[in-house]
Amino acid sequence: MKVFIDEITVDGKKREIYLESDDLQYTLKEYYTVEKGENAGKEASQLIGYYPSILSSLKKVLTIKIKESKATDVRELIEDIYRIEQQLFQVFSVKLADGERVAV
Numbered sequence: 001m002k003v004f005i006d007e008i009t010v011d012g013k014k015r016e017i018y019l020e021s022d023d024l025q026y027t028l029k030e031y032y033t034v035e036k037g038e039n040a041g042k043e044a045s046q047l048i049g050y051y052p053s054i055l056s057s058l059k060k061v062l063t064i065k066i067k068e069s070k071a072t073d074v075r076e077l078i079e080d081i082y083r084i085e086q087q088l089f090q091v092f093s094v095k096l097a098d099g100e101r102v103a104v
Contacts, residue, residue, distance in 0.1 A: 005061055006087065009068060017048070017064070019057055026051045028060060058088055 005017040008030070015030040028048035034040055048064075051057040065084040071077035 006065065008064055015046075017061060019054070026054060026057045028057050061088065 001019070001021045003019045005019055005028075008015050008017055010030070010032075013032065013035075015032040018029050018031060020027045020029060027050050029045045030048060031043060031045045034042050034044050049057075049060060051060065062081075062084060065087075066077075066081060069077060069080040071080050
């Protein structure tokens with residue numbers, strides 16, 4: 001499994017976060033395009049971490065996204081956290097026939 005989660009910015013450069021899995025665990029990886037050197041233009045990845053469940057990996061994504069916040073006060077930070085949680089809910093939810101979204 002390889003599922004796109006979100007984009008993040010690292011040192012001013014966009015990277016994509018993917019959740020991957022095998023028989024034993026879930027992994028989060030950042031994918032990006034190499035800009036300089038011998039591998040310029042090629043896709044590369046960097047491991048964020050190994051996780052025992054989807055929920056624990058999503059908690060890490062939440063932490064990463066919160067650290068990107070430009071909030072200058074508590075109210076703005078709470079609004080950012082709410083927005084990020086809603087984005088993650090959209091990624092990891094299913095829309096039912098009646099229009100209701102349910103987390104998976």
